[in-house]
Amino acid sequence: MAMQEATYRDALRMALSDAMSFDDSVIVMGEEVGRYGGAYGVTKDLIAEFGPERVIDTPISEAAIVGTAVGAAMTGLRPVAELMYVDFIGMTMDQLANQAAKIRYMFGGQIGVPMVLRTQGGTGRSAGAQHSQSLEAFVMHTPGLRLAMPATVDDAYHLLRQAMTQPDPVVFIEHKSLYTMKAPLNPNAEPVGWGQANVLREGDDLVMVTYSRQVHYALAAAQTLQTDHDISAAVVDLRTLNPLDFETIRPLVENAGKAMVISEAVLTCGVAAELAARITEECFDFLEDPVVRVAGEDIPISVSPLLENNSVPTPELIIETAKKMFV
Amino acid sequence: MKNSTLPELYEEMRRVRTFEERVGELFVRGQSAGSMLHLSIGEESAAVGVCASMRDGDTFTTHHRGHGIFLARGADPNRMMAEIAGKQNGYCQGKGGSMHIADMGLGHLGANAIVGGGIPAVVGAGLSARHTQSGAVSVAFFGDGATGQGILYESMNMAALWNLPVMFVCINNQYGMGTRIDQATANPNLHERAEAFGLAARTADGLDVEEVVDAAGVLLDGARSGKPAFLAIDCYRFYGHARKDKSPYRTDSEEEEGRKKDPLIHARGKLMASGLMSEADINALDARVAVEMDASIDFAVAGQEPQMASMFRDVYDAAQPEPEPVRTRIDRVLAQG
Ligand SMILES: Cc1ncc(C[n+]2csc(CCOP(=O)(O)OP(=O)(O)O)c2C)c(N)n1
Ligand SMILES: [Mg+2]
Numbered sequence: 001m002a003m004q005e006a007t008y009r010d011a012l013r014m015a016l017s018d019a020m021s022f023d024d025s026v027i028v029m030g031e032e033v034g035r036y037g038g039a040y041g042v043t044k045d046l047i048a049e050f051g052p053e054r055v056i057d058t059p060i061s062e063a064a065i066v067g068t069a070v071g072a073a074m075t076g077l078r079p080v081a082e083l084m085y086v087d088f089i090g091m092t093m094d095q096l097a098n099q100a101a102k103i104r105y106m107f108g109g110q111i112g113v114p115m116v117l118r119t120q121g122g123t124g125r126s127a128g129a130q131h132s133q134s135l136e137a138f139v140m141h142t143p144g145l146r147l148a149m150p151a152t153v154d155d156a157y158h159l160l161r162q163a164m165t166q167p168d169p170v171v172f173i174e175h176k177s178l179y180t181m182k183a184p185l186n187p188n189a190e191p192v193g194w195g196q197a198n199v200l201r202e203g204d205d206l207v208m209v210t211y212s213r214q215v216h217y218a219l220a221a222a223q224t225l226q227t228d229h230d231i232s233a234a235v236v237d238l239r240t241l242n243p244l245d246f247e248t249i250r251p252l253v254e255n256a257g258k259a260m261v262i263s264e265a266v267l268t269c270g271v272a273a274e275l276a277a278r279i280t281e282e283c284f285d286f287l288e289d290p291v292v293r294v295a296g297e298d299i300p301i302s303v304s305p306l307l308e309n310n311s312v313p314t315p316e317l318i319i320e321t322a323k324k325m326f327v
Numbered sequence: 328m329k330n331s332t333l334p335e336l337y338e339e340m341r342r343v344r345t346f347e348e349r350v351g352e353l354f355v356r357g358q359s360a361g362s363m364l365h366l367s368i369g370e371e372s373a374a375v376g377v378c379a380s381m382r383d384g385d386t387f388t389t390h391h392r393g394h395g396i397f398l399a400r401g402a403d404p405n406r407m408m409a410e411i412a413g414k415q416n417g418y419c420q421g422k423g424g425s426m427h428i429a430d431m432g433l434g435h436l437g438a439n440a441i442v443g444g445g446i447p448a449v450v451g452a453g454l455s456a457r458h459t460q461s462g463a464v465s466v467a468f469f470g471d472g473a474t475g476q477g478i479l480y481e482s483m484n485m486a487a488l489w490n491l492p493v494m495f496v497c498i499n500n501q502y503g504m505g506t507r508i509d510q511a512t513a514n515p516n517l518h519e520r521a522e523a524f525g526l527a528a529r530t531a532d533g534l535d536v537e538e539v540v541d542a543a544g545v546l547l548d549g550a551r552s553g554k555p556a557f558l559a560i561d562c563y564r565f566y567g568h569a570r571k572d573k574s575p576y577r578t579d580s581e582e583e584e585g586r587k588k589d590p591l592i593h594a595r596g597k598l599m600a601s602g603l604m605s606e607a608d609i610n611a612l613d614a615r616v617a618v619e620m621d622a623s624i625d626f627a628v629a630g631q632e633p634q635m636a637s638m639f640r641d642v643y644d645a646a647q648p649e650p651e652p653v654r655t656r657i658d659r660v661l662a663q664g
Pocket of ligand 2: 470471472498499500501502503504
């Protein structure tokens with residue numbers, strides 16, 4: 001297959017379809033994934049292609065969906081379960097954190113749980129306090145779980161394919177505002193490796209470390225900073241938060257001496273807190289400024305679009321913050 | 328008990344339907360906060376029939392399709408519509424929206440966007456009622472889809488074990504999003520599950536609001552005296568799950584058949600057959616309701632956006648400091664250098 005225009009949503013669907021064609025043990029299960037085609041359309045038509053035995057519509061039973069995936073993964077299948085909104089992760093947290101994440105370790109390495117839990121999070125649709133959160137820290141805080149968060153069409157495809165070959169449970173969090181984003185996609189291209197960050201923009205003055213939708217905000221901000229303010233900012237897309245590719249971040253920060261971590265999740269104890277701590281500890285001698293966290297406000301998300309949009313970082317906030325680092 | 332005569336029940340059902348139609352209009356006009364708007368058209372008898380038997384002081388929670396239930400418990404349609412538009416003058420100051428309307432004054436402990444999320448709170452409210460001997464019942468309204476959630480069974484068991492003044496109301500509109508009830512459960516006789524836990528349980532036909540009133544009345548009386556209850560109400564979800572869903576997963580003929588289960592048309596027929604109201608009376612009533620509900624759109628559209636300063640308010644009690652804005656933090660951090 002050659003280069004083609006695809007949306008983030010198409011790329012995810014292609015990844016599922018290609019993996020299912022390639023590996024008969026891959027099954028997809030979740031609420032509305034079959035006949036309905038997924039709440040955000042990611043699994044559209046998969047049921048026609050692979051049948052209801054491999055594309056399984058479930059009742060609204062998140063805990064059991066994840067637990068079923070755990071059992072299937074322990075016994076030879078490669079389940080890709082869908083959690084319609086990451087906000088429902090609390091309902092699955094025992095199966096995820098006490099079962100999926102612990103089984104390899106507490107059973108002395110006898111068996112792994114090679115499952116993927118696909119879900120989506122973030123703001124942008126006036127979906128309110130219980131459907132707009134960024135809860136990746138819950139996952140990153142749990143040893144035993146891997147965590148991938150694609151920002152680009154390319155990664156929607158390649159990162160999901162890679163997730164489906166991991167030996168351990170992967171939580172794969174998409175962003176609800178990226179589904180319609182379009183870009184050229186080559187499914188046959190050599191992808192960036194699993195666990196490797198991607199430097200999407202080089203820069204000597206400041207390093208922006210981010211993931212998911214904020215990658216696009218950071219790139220837009222970096223462009224403005226260059227053209228309007230003569231500030232050269234690098235942008236690192238982490239792609240996976242566990243594994244975390246610190247070795248890509250280190251030389252960039254050592255070179256620039258200034259780092260900013262950008263995340264849509266709430267500031268306190270968010271992923272950005274871990275990243276900022278890590279950079280501070282490991283690059284301490286090279287830093288000219290404290291590592292700054294540009295993150296979501298420590299509040300729930302409102303249904304009002306005005307409040308919603310101001311609850312998370314915007315390109316403007318990133319630019320404003322970067323400028324303050326150079327006064 | 329209010330709204331117990333058929334003309335009153337009909338009027339209340341018409342108010343619910345017209346309100347929901349106006350919610351649809353608000354969305355089409357681009358004035359709603361988002362598209363996650365779940366209309367209860369076709370299920371008016373459930374909301375109106377149960378609420379007619381509730382009393383002042385009773386509390387309740389609803390699912391995401393809860394506009395009609397709250398209207399039937401006395402909500403102001405203006406403030407509801409304003410909330411659905413995400414405006415400052417809405418019930419929750421534009422923070423909650425369609426799926427999170429609540430009003431403690433009217434006993435509404437909250438609508439919920441988590442399927443099953445509001446169910447256990449009524450068990451807690453039942454404990455409060457017993458402790459304070461208030462005589463109140465607490466009612467959980469939820470959809471058939473919530474029967475997939477374990478928390479329903481945990482809650483029913485506790486309510487039965489402790490003989491609490493609680494009622495579980497399952498509005499069975501045959502669908503959870505695109506999944507028909509028989510595709511989600513092997514035994515669709517939902518009340519049997521409640522019986523297994525020791526609750527008084529029944530299924531009522533939502534076509535006839537008076538049947539719902541009767542069933543709910545008996546069960547609520549029982550619940551008030553410590554016999555928790557479960558009522559399933561059979562109806563049909565006339566339109567898509569949310570505003571953007573065109574229901575491609577079901578046939579036109581199924582929808583046509585399903586929409587024959589219309590509690591308003593049924594009540595209208597009964598009103599005229601019994602001579603309680605003439606067709607002209609009914610049409611005049613409908614027109615009056617339309618005027619009331621039109622006004623709710625005007626109210627919502629004219630409402631102010633929430634103030635930016637309100638963003639950090641109500642995360643904690645008003646006497647506590649508000650969370651520090653990210654900008655303030657950044658400024659302080661960078662001021663060190
Ligand atoms: C825990 C949880 N899982 C899934 C969803 C997504 N979702 C919202 S409504 C819905 C269907 C609910 O069906 P039902 O309970 O029958 O209520 P209805 O929409 O028919 O009124 C689903 C799956 C959710 N909001 N919460
Ligand atoms: Mg339903």
